Structures are given as structure tokens and as C-alpha cells.
Amino acid sequence: MQRRLPFALSALAAGLLSAGQAFATELTMYYPVSVGGALTDVIDNLVSEFEQAHPEIEVEAIYAGNYDDTRVRAMSALEAGDAPQLSVLFSIDLFELIEQNAIVAFDDVVQTDEEREWLDSFYPGLMENGQLDGKTYGIPFQRSTIVLYWNKEAFEAAGLDPETPPENWQEMAEMASAIREASGDEQWGVMVPSTGYAYWMFQAFAFQNGHRLMSEDGTEVYFDDPAAVEALEYWVSLAKNGAMPDGVIEWGTLRQNFIEESTAMMWHTTGNLTAVRNEADFDFGVAMLPMNTQRGSPTGGGNFYLFEGSSEEEQRAAMTFIRWMTAPERAADWSIETGYMGVSPAAYDTDALRDYVDTFPPAAVARDQLEHGTAELSTYQGGRVRRALDNAVQAALTGQMTPEEALRQAQREADGVLRRYAR
Secondary structure, eight states: OOOOOOHHHHHHHHHHHHHHHHTOEEEEEEEOOOSSSOHHHHHHHHHHHHHHHOTTEEEEEEEOSSHHHHHHHHHHHHHTTOOOSEEEEEGGGHHHHHHTTOEEOGGGTOOSHHHHHHHTOSOHHHHGGGEETTEEOOEEEEEEEEEEEEEHHHHHHTTSOTTOOOOBHHHHHHHHHHHHHHTTTSSBSOBOOOSSSHHHHHHHHHHHTTOOOBOTTSSOBOTTSHHHHHHHHHHHHHHHTTSSOSSOOOHHHHHHHHHTTSBSEEEEEGGGHHHHHHHOOSOEEEEOOOBSSSOOEEEEEEEEEEETTOOHHHHHHHHHHHHHHTSHHHHHHHHHHHSOOOSSHHHHTSHHHHHHHHHOGGGGHHHHHGGGEEOOOOOTTHHHHHHHHHHHHHHHHTTSSOHHHHHHHHHHHHHHHHGGGOO
């Protein structure tokens, strides 16, 4: 027979439970939702699972639009004295966040050897955009590289080997033209998006041509270098030669264009991988981007940041959450659910992700491409600098300016913005 606690003890127990809940450390996290897939559901489920494991910490996830929208909302909250304790923001927001004294280094929060080992557990290529002057400010989470998706059935219809994607720029142009011709001009050979993240795509072309667009300290850019001009000329030539549509190509609708077979190849984030797998009704492949003088793709996506203005208790709780979210098992599940990368070698050593890669090899392409990766374009006044480059790319693609003219103009604008940061 079950014995009941005396009323007084029952009341005391209820009071202690209520007090424990009332004094839980509350965290606010701004989170960007900007690519395909039901990311809000995935994050909500992860937060719920974390709170069950850590009832002393409560996390409110606020979904704030794309990366730029999320940064603006987080900074507005900081200025209003209601800063979040943590957020997932662009990895390339680092210089702006530091300049505005918005974030704290994880090095100043960690306390144990185990926590210091955790800081060193991520792929070095993903840490480039999160570190400055020997300190770590960003922890990789929603990370990606640009990959090539190709429609194997369209390749076969054009007489191409459906299992062999283009290795270099020349092959991509030739294959794209062959597909366009074989389809009777009904299907484009390739599409590279030029809205939203035009600078990111251009950075890939430039790096494949052996050129890095910026200095490591975020104070200089090299947009009008001959290698950069040659890269933009190649991008423009894809449209001039009829392999790609004229004008700008929308980032937000390109995945659907690929799924609807409007194009046989596309350059896009690996963060769309799971959505493409779920939605495409044709056989497709995923490959590293084609090379010119070298292979290469910039990394991309979001990092976790800790915000200034939080108490020590809140910072420790936020780091507990971030460590939990980036643990190998969670990173593996996250990669499977979304297509984003597992951010540490340990994630790919889990049974779940190892088995997934064995059955679906495209899941390893972004990770393997890290060997040929470079840090995403990041500078002080990054929004203005990237806007100048975006405008230049679009001006060249729409025929308003030659690639050389457009990049010279972007260089002048960027130099004007960055002049006061020269070291």
C-alpha cells in the first residue's frame, strides 16, 4: 500500500519544486531560419530535449528571419538593454560584433581542462571565421560549404556519364551547354545564384582561381586583382554562352528550380542537402565544386556567440547549452536532419553519421571539401563591403558593367569603408 506524505511535507516538497523552477536560469537565443527544411521544428525539439536533461536551465529560441535580420534584432536588443545571452549568427559577423563590444570570448568563460579540450575539438577550417588574436569568439554549429548538385538523369539524356560531375571550369561549361542543347533549350545546364549571397559564390570562383579576397585581420580586400577579374569573367561567360540564364538568379528559389528540373546543375549550400533528398524525384549527385587552378569553396553558415551583459551564471548556462548542442551525437543528428556539416571529426565517428554516410555518400562531400576550404569573406563593416561586391557581381551579370569595371568600383568602395581600420 502506497504511503502518503504528511500534508506539511507534501506542501514543502511542492514549494521546493516550484522554487527550483522559478529560479531556473533563463536564456534567450536569437536564431536564423534562412534555408530549406523545417529547422524550427528541429531546434524546438533539441531545446526541449536539453531542458529535460537540464531542468535548471530554460532556453527561449526566437526565430528572427535570415542572418542579417537576426543580427539586427540581436543588436537592437543589446542596445535596448535586453540582450540575449547567446545567439546563432553569421560566422562572418565576428568583426562587427567585436567592434560593437557585443560578444565575449569563450576562452574567458571556460574553467576546466575538459572545456578547453572542447574548444579544440572542431574542424580547424570551421574555426577560421570564429577566432581573432588567439581567442575563440564563435563556435561552429550551422555550418556549410558550397557544393555542386547535379541531375544524373539530365546528364544521361545529354549523353554524359551520369556518375561523373565536372572536375573543372571548362568541363562544367561544356557539360552545361551539352545539356541545354540536348533538352532543346528546355533545361538550363547550370545555375549559380547571384542574389542573397552573390559575394559567397564569387569568392568560390576567385578561390578556385588561386585568389583569396581578404586579409586575415579583416582590414583589406583584393577585389580587383586580375585573378578575381578572370573569375568573374568566367561566371559571366556561362550566361553569354547560353549555359546559364542571363541576369540574376535568385538564391531563395534556386533549390526549387533544381527540383523542378529547370536546371541540371546548381551551386548551393550543403544545408539544402536533406531537403533536396526529400523532394527530388530523380537521381541526383553532390560533388565538390569544379576547379580552375585549384579546388575550393569558402565555408559558410552560423556560429554560436556569447553576448556581453550576461551574468557569470548565465554565461556558464549558455556554454552548457552550446556544449550540449555541439556534442558529437547531436552534431551527427543535426547533420542528418538538415544537411549541414557535422562540425567535429568526432561527429563523423558516431555510429549514426558513419552509417548515414555509408548509405548516402553525398553527406560527406562538404566535410571532404574542407580540405580545400577557405574562410568566408569577413571584414570590418562587413555588410557594406559585401554589398559593394554583391552589386559588382550583379552589375557584371546583367551587362551594366564589365567584370573589370565592376570589381574596380567595388574595390574603391571597400577601400573607402576600410581605410580607418588599416594597421
